[in-house]
Amino acid sequence: MDNDKQALATDELSIIPLNNNWYQKLASNFEIIQSYLNKLxxxxxxxxxxxxxxxxxxGKMNVYDTNMQAIVNILSDYDVPIAIVDGKVVDTTKEGE
Structure with a gap:
């Protein structure tokens, strides 16, 4: 489909003599519409x-988060001072300890 917008010949379809030119314009309308349908x-x-x-x-991020939480839980059970804060693993020891 071209980037140029193609105009439908709808303003001329009301002309009563249904000659070959009218049918060509009608077919052209369907070609234009079909190209847009294909794009959709x-x-x-x-x-x-x-x-x-x-x-x-x-899904992969959920698995990652679940695995990370499991690791932090295991390490916390062994008194490793870490936790997940705002989605990040952080050291929970206070300065000066």
Whole structure:
């Protein structure tokens, strides 16, 4: 599909003599519409692909967060002074101890 906008010949479709020119303009309208429908189909596929990638990354992040929390819990059981604060593993010892 061209980047140039194509105009539909709808303003001329009301002319009553249904000659060959009228049918050509009508066919041209359908060609223009079809090109936009094809573009919409392509865009929908791209959006679905991006959504699937996002869902995959989101799932991996959930696994990462769960694993990180499990590691912190295990280390905390052994009195390692760490915790997860704002999504980051931090040392919980106070300065000067």
């Amino acid at each position: 189909d392509t865009d929908e596929l791209e959006v679905n692909d991006l959504k699937n990638k996002f869902d995959d990354i989101s």
